[in-house]
Amino acid sequence: MAGHSKWANIQHRKGRQDEKRGRVWTRLTREIIVAARSGGGDIAMNPRLRLAIDKAKAANMPADNIKRNVDKATGNLEGVTYEEIRYEGYGIGGAAIMVDTMTDNKVRTVAEVRHAFSKNGGNLGTDGSVAFQFRHCGQFVFAPGTSEDQVMEVALEAGAEDVISDDDGAIEVLTAPADFEAVQAALVAAGLVPELAEVTWRADNSIALAGDDAVRMQKLLDMIEDLDDVQNVFHNAELDLP
Numbered sequence: 755m756a757g758h759s760k761w762a763n764i765q766h767r768k769g770r771q772d773e774k775r776g777r778v779w780t781r782l783t784r785e786i787i788v789a790a791r792s793g794g795g796d797i798a799m800n801p802r803l804r805l806a807i808d809k810a811k812a813a814n815m816p817a818d819n820i821k822r823n824v825d826k827a828t829g830n831l832e833g834v835t836y837e838e839i840r841y842e843g844y845g846i847g848g849a850a851i852m853v854d855t856m857t858d859n860k861v862r863t864v865a866e867v868r869h870a871f872s873k874n875g876g877n878l879g880t881d882g883s884v885a886f887q888f889r890h891c892g893q894f895v896f897a898p899g900t901s902e903d904q905v906m907e908v909a910l911e912a913g914a915e916d917v918i919s920d921d922d923g924a925i926e927v928l929t930a931p932a933d934f935e936a937v938q939a940a941l942v943a944a945g946l947v948p949e950l951a952e953v954t955w956r957a958d959n960s961i962a963l964a965g966d967d968a969v970r971m972q973k974l975l976d977m978i979e980d981l982d983d984v985q986n987v988f989h990n991a992e993l994d995l996p
Contacts, residue, residue, distance in 0.1 A: 781985050782810045783823050784836055784856040790827035801935065805953065841867045842885055843878040846971040849961045849991040850884035851876065857983040866981050874974035888955040888988060891915070892934030894941060895950040898923030905946055912940035928956070957990030964994035 785806040793800035797807060803824070810820050836856040841864070845851050851871075857863040871878045896905055902925055906917045909927045914937050918926040929937045931953050938951055963971050971991050979987050 778813050779810075779815055779819075780982075782806065782813060782815060783819070784985065786810060786820060786823040787827040788836055788838060788856055790824045795824045795828040801932070804935070839863065840881075840885075841878060842881065842883045843871050843876055844884070845871075845874075845876045845974050845989065845991065846967050847961055847963055847991070849963065849971060849989055850887045850957065851975075851978070852885060852888060852955060852988040853978055853984055854986040854988075855981075855983045856985050863981075863983040866983065867978065870974065870977040870981060874977055875970055876974050885955075887959065887990060888957055890931055891954065891956055892927075892929035892931055892937065893950065893952055893954050893956055894927040894929075894938070894948040896925040896927075896946065896948050900925055900946070904944070905941070908940050908944045908946060909937055912937045954986075955988040957988070960990050960992045962992050962994065965996065968993040968995050 786803065789800060789803040789806045793802055795803070797804040807820055836858055837860060839855050839857060839860055841853040841855065843851050843853070853867055855863050855867070868878045870876075894909075902917070902919050905925050905927060909917055909929075913933045914927050914929045915933075916926075916928040918928070920926065927937065927941070927948075934953050941948065968991075972993055972995060975987060975989065978984060
């Protein structure tokens, strides 16, 4: 995943997220509901719910909204039932794409995802067609100029699996999903605040796309991400956008 455009890709992604800030609460609400329903409403015993609530707080979601969504999921209030479904496919140049959705109508969702792929030069694949190219892990990314020695010392001591220095100077810390919170706490305590911190699916290898191919791939990703039922999109393309 290391490469000259990695940091630029992260900054572009953050910018896109900022543009869509109004939809963030909707996605966080669904994540809280599903996390609470699957693992219970006690954050001390449910790491997924704890992480979802932390994201909601970071997005300035009011505490009353958070509590109401947990109550919906645990049966204290009536609410919509969401189902988690992952779709896999290929984008421009054979780039691998995984799309995580939460939906109350899977017939609608698969039709919308398939349309986004086909309209923009991609192909919706079968279950497992690209997932093997990704690793489930905790990921922290630090801006170029951050002390690699300090990050490495703190992260590895806290249980991180790997520290990678990318070609563009960005530093990645990778952890097992279960160790994400412990490593995050250690980094923050040491004054090391990452630009990106999440439990994600990280591609083992990347495909570089430039020029028109990069533009077409970004258009495909944008259309998928704009679908109401889509929670997350993971891919292995490094885009050199004009």
